Amino acid sequence: MTHPTGVERHDFDGETSLATRGQPVYGERTDGDWRRWDPHRSKLGAMLEHGMDTGLGGGETVLYLGAAAGTTVSHIADFGGPTYAVEFAPRPVRELLDAAESRRNLFPLLKDARKPESYAHIVEPVDVVVQDVATRGQARVATLNKQFLTDDGRLLAAIKARSEDVTADPDAVFDSVRAELSAEYELLETARLDPYHEDHLGIVARPRKD
């Protein structure tokens, strides 16, 4: 599996891990300029550790839904192009702002990912939509934001079973999400993100042509 340009494996205290170059954000270990991309903290990091074929080459324009405190999106901005980070809750956005301070290509937005019209006047068409929103209706969010993807773009989504239905069996939830997503996306690859993230499913998909 070739890594995107700007993503390398480095050694951190005897353990090799993915890493990118940029200002540390969340107390991660560093090796010179390189900071460890912790798959236990980052869903996309876990997807890459699992060898999923994300299609990322480096330099993509990215829309990130559910940026939270900036753990994952900061790594993306390290090796990506223009990176738009959307997060709903003000508390983590305080830390997202810190991560964006030193990253001129990272654009933080306190917006609701279920209301794309509230940021469509800001966000240009992107190569990749990365999604990690812990809410109900995760497939719906991906559908609403499909309009930002170029025809050959990619959706990289981490689906959390418990956010959809805290009482149901995760596999049943994943089947349901996959089914709903398939109306608008062609699913290229899916994989469970254990052991890094329990009851999460990683999805790589491309938009169906309307």
Place this chain on the structure above:
Amino acid sequence: MTHPTGVERHDFDGETSLATRGQPVYGERTDGDWRRWDPHRSKLGAMLEHGMDTGLGGGETVLYLGAAAGTTVSHIADFGGPTYAVEFAPRPVRELLDAAESRRNLFPLLKDARKPESYAHIVEPVDVVVQDVATRGQARVATLNKQFLTDDGRLLAAIKARSEDVTADPDAVFDSVRAELSAEYELLETARLDPYHEDHLGIVARPRKD
């Protein structure tokens, strides 16, 4: 301390204990006809073990308030005269009836000790009122039932601090009860019933003349 007639110390598995003669009621150990009067189960038994001068000689007419399942009142009936047993809750009275079956001098009554008019047509003036009611207003109950005591009669009461006020300091509760009781009774002796019963006070009193 002389025991009442009909109460003796006997040996039970290497331990001496007070005992009376009668049908066993609650699984107590026996020594021939004699059954152990367990101070851990009986407040009055604890008062006697503590050497309190109850004035009991044997053969007294007794009104027992709070007879419950009959643990203590059955012993009293073993050495006493006519014994009137008042209890409010039906569940323990089922067992009180079993104890009274074989004791012709034990008269069980499902009555409310706060309403003496409901049994004054049954209960004659008595030599001793024994009280063990786990409710609020224990001094009041003793006051309401003073009318049953002959002038030289005795009140033998076990006061439970937590029933009066579950949050207050037991000593404060006991002071308050003693004060209220002193309006109608002359307190002859009081003693804590530890280690047999925590936060209980035993009281020996005689009625003040109106």
Place this chain on the structure above:
Amino acid sequence: MSNGWFAGLDPDDDAAAVEQIEAGRAETPENWPQQAVEAGFADDEAAYYDRLHEVTMAATSAAVAEREGADDQQLVHAVRAMADCERTANELAERVAEWGGSRHGDSGSGVEYARSLADRDDEDEGDRALRSLAEQTAALADEADSLRAYIERTAPAVAPNLSMLAGPVLAARLISLAGGLEALAKKPSGTVQVLGAEDALFAHLKGNAPSPKHGVIFTHEYVRGTRREDRGSAARALAGKLSIAARVDHYSGDRRPDLQADLDERIERIQARAEAGTEEQ
């Protein structure tokens, strides 16, 4: 001067003696043994005490049985407590959903949402306060479930036939609405049919609505599962059998599986109208 329990009684009249023990009153205690002998009620004090023992044993046994037989009252308390817990759990769940929505965006509602908050990490004091409230809400819902389980165990002991026909929870609800098993047994089946529909009944009496066809027995599968035009018949049939069951449970305590068989058959015939296309005559 007061009267003793034996005053005016025939020494052999057991029933009257028991009645006096239970319901008699006196202002002050007096030397009853002496008065009883003087009045000729007993030959001597020993005989008086023997009679007193007999009579207090009988009266107290009867009183205990009467109070214990009121275990239907325990069931009433339990089913009302269950309703209270369900209602308060839902009220608190609304508060949790509002509060949670303001912190995390619209993430859900109801007790289910409150339970999901119990697993979140706390970021600050506000999160902790909200999580504590959410846990309380979940605990209330659990308490309702616990009471439901208690009712399911207890109702068949209190009212076996009614529980057989209606299920334990509906049985407990009917007993509660009536105020007791005896009260339920005394109601005509037409009243049993609309127990729990008080609002609809009141509107009907005011002239604002047609008479309600069913009250809480609507929740029974035999009514709810019957097509709309036959529900009145089904409710009537069910209420009829429930009334009989309540009476058997209160007065005799026999088991009556025939009641279930009869009911099943009647409902089957009513529901068969749907296939036959028969209109109710």
Place this chain on the structure above:
Amino acid sequence: MSNGWFAGLDPDDDAAAVEQIEAGRAETPENWPQQAVEAGFADDEAAYYDRLHEVTMAATSAAVAEREGADDQQLVHAVRAMADCERTANELAERVAEWGGSRHGDSGSGVEYARSLADRDDEDEGDRALRSLAEQTAALADEADSLRAYIERTAPAVAPNLSMLAGPVLAARLISLAGGLEALAKKPSGTVQVLGAEDALFAHLKGNAPSPKHGVIFTHEYVRGTRREDRGSAARALAGKLSIAARVDHYSGDRRPDLQADLDERIERIQARAEAGTEEQ
């Protein structure tokens, strides 16, 4: 065709740019960098992105501060949750008292009685069910206390002057009744005086009663502790200072100990009328 956030903007107008980031809308995304350069908003795409970074940082910082400053909303949720928990604890305590009374005789009432049941020995299943309910009731009362403690810690941070004058819980109640600190700050002091007296106010407006003299501020010692004939004056004085405090808390955040000193003096003079026997003019 949609308009990008920069459409029609002066490239140097920061405030307008932030406003557009926050409030602008578009149906569909378009190639904004290209359009911005074409419109002359930026010299090239690199310059566009630099400006976009500046503007999104500013707009998002401002939005976070505004949302976080709405911690008055957290206080509102907490005080409403506390009221809910107190109310539901009392409702369940009534149920516990009824149920407990049927099992043990009238032994008490309220949350205190429910707490005492938690220590009883269980004799049978009914006792266990009742004790479980009693424990739940006590837990709800504890939750209300816990929320009260949260409010006592949080209100002084959200509204320091209001909390100083009214105490944290009354401050939170006033904010809750108004719907927020800003809303409270915008109300005239006459309205603040009667917040919480809606029923009495309604009755007055219907002509059924005199106007209420005070709402929830009655609970303040300065009103409650003043003799009846002077309570109107005390309530007016208190409401006046509370209004000022709310405005300072919302608009400036300064600390104003002089407000407390002024209020104390005014109340002292009002309460002195009682000794002087002065009637209110």
